[in-house]
Amino acid sequence: MIYIHRTIILLAFLLVFGQPGVSLAQNRSLRQVPLQGYFLADSIEIGRPFQYSLTYRHPAIKDVLFPDTAQHFSPYQVEKVVVFPTQTTGTGAMAVSRDSAVYTLISFETDTIQRLKVPIRIIGDADCTTFWSRVDSVFLRSKLPLAKSDSVRLPTPKLATETDLATLQQQFNYLALATGFSLAGFVAFLVYALFGRTISRQWRLYQLNRQHLRFLNEYNRFCRNINSYTASETANQAIVLWKVYLERLDSLPYTSMTTPELAEQMADDRVTDALREADRMIYGGSFSPQSQPALRLLGEVATQTYRRAQARLQRYGNANGAMNEPSTETSSIA
Numbered sequence: 635m636i637y638i639h640r641t642i643i644l645l646a647f648l649l650v651f652g653q654p655g656v657s658l659a660q661n662r663s664l665r666q667v668p669l670q671g672y673f674l675a676d677s678i679e680i681g682r683p684f685q686y687s688l689t690y691r692h693p694a695i696k697d698v699l700f701p702d703t704a705q706h707f708s709p710y711q712v713e714k715v716v717v718f719p720t721q722t723t724g725t726g727a728m729a730v731s732r733d734s735a736v737y738t739l740i741s742f743e744t745d746t747i748q749r750l751k752v753p754i755r756i757i758g759d760a761d762c763t764t765f766w767s768r769v770d771s772v773f774l775r776s777k778l779p780l781a782k783s784d785s786v787r788l789p790t791p792k793l794a795t796e797t798d799l800a801t802l803q804q805q806f807n808y809l810a811l812a813t814g815f816s817l818a819g820f821v822a823f824l825v826y827a828l829f830g831r832t833i834s835r836q837w838r839l840y841q842l843n844r845q846h847l848r849f850l851n852e853y854n855r856f857c858r859n860i861n862s863y864t865a866s867e868t869a870n871q872a873i874v875l876w877k878v879y880l881e882r883l884d885s886l887p888y889t890s891m892t893t894p895e896l897a898e899q900m901a902d903d904r905v906t907d908a909l910r911e912a913d914r915m916i917y918g919g920s921f922s923p924q925s926q927p928a929l930r931l932l933g934e935v936a937t938q939t940y941r942r943a944q945a946r947l948q949r950y951g952n953a954n955g956a957m958n959e960p961s962t963e964t965s966s967i968a
């Protein structure tokens with residue numbers, strides 16, 4: 635009788651806990667709370683990140699959808715989500731899977747106790763089944779001073795209806811000024827390193843052209859105004875201006891040269907005749923039909939000297955760059 639009684643108890647135990655396809659280990663795993671959602675901290679601060687853990691255990695043959703971060707975590711903001719790989723224990727129909735994720739949240743709510751529950755969905759053949767986690771709560775740590783009791787509460791301050799604007803002292807941003815000067819200096823140095831020689835050459839060409847235009851304006855004025863009454867003085871002023879300009883272009887002592895020395899330097903008979911005509915006007919006060927053409931010829935000599943200086947500047951970067959080189963070019967007028 636005792637043996638039969640023990641056999642009946644064993645058969646009843648197998649009928650209850652030994653159903654096909656489900657093991658004792660699987661029953662023990664599923665008897666645990668399948669969906670767990672809870673905060674990983676017991677208190678939070680406004681604007682500071684905190685974490686919420688969500689875990690779900692289910693048969694391995696089921697597919698699970700975790701909550702949508704855009705709507706199911708309101709009023710919290712989801713900053714980051716860390717999803718862990720699925721862990722499965724057992725094999726076949728007895729396998730149990732564990733899915734989990736950790737959500738980094740931020741709260742801007744002012745409630746002292748804040749709560750949260752989230753859903754997960756089990757995908758079925760026809761539709762989805764929704765399960766909700768248990769409500770978990772967390773405390774808000776406030777840095778504001780606690781309100782005093784009613785017996786010692788200070789009177790509520792009154793709001794001012796009118797206030798005068800306070801003039802703030804302007805502070806100069808020396809760091810921004812230093813940064814700006816440094817950046818401008820670096821850009822200027824870079825531009826000079828890359829294009830400095832070209833810019834310098836173009837500037838000298840511009841100055842040389844301006845000097846030539848000023849010379850022509852003043853020299854042509856002397857040529858137009860010369861007559862029999864002012865021949866001596868005007869011719870002297872024109873020749874002095876002409877010599878100073880040539881000396882500036884060629885770096886030769888034209889102002890200290892006599893007429894024969896100038897004629898030898900120019901090596902042109904027409905220029906020699908023009909210089910002699912200028913001497914007759916200066917020292918003899920004579921004025922003839924050849925006086926103005928002679929001065930104009932000397933002006934053309936100055937223009938040719940300017941063009942040679944311009945060519946040297948474009949080639950060597952200096953108007954006198956080729957002065958020491960042998961040259962067969964003369965100042966003759968074609």
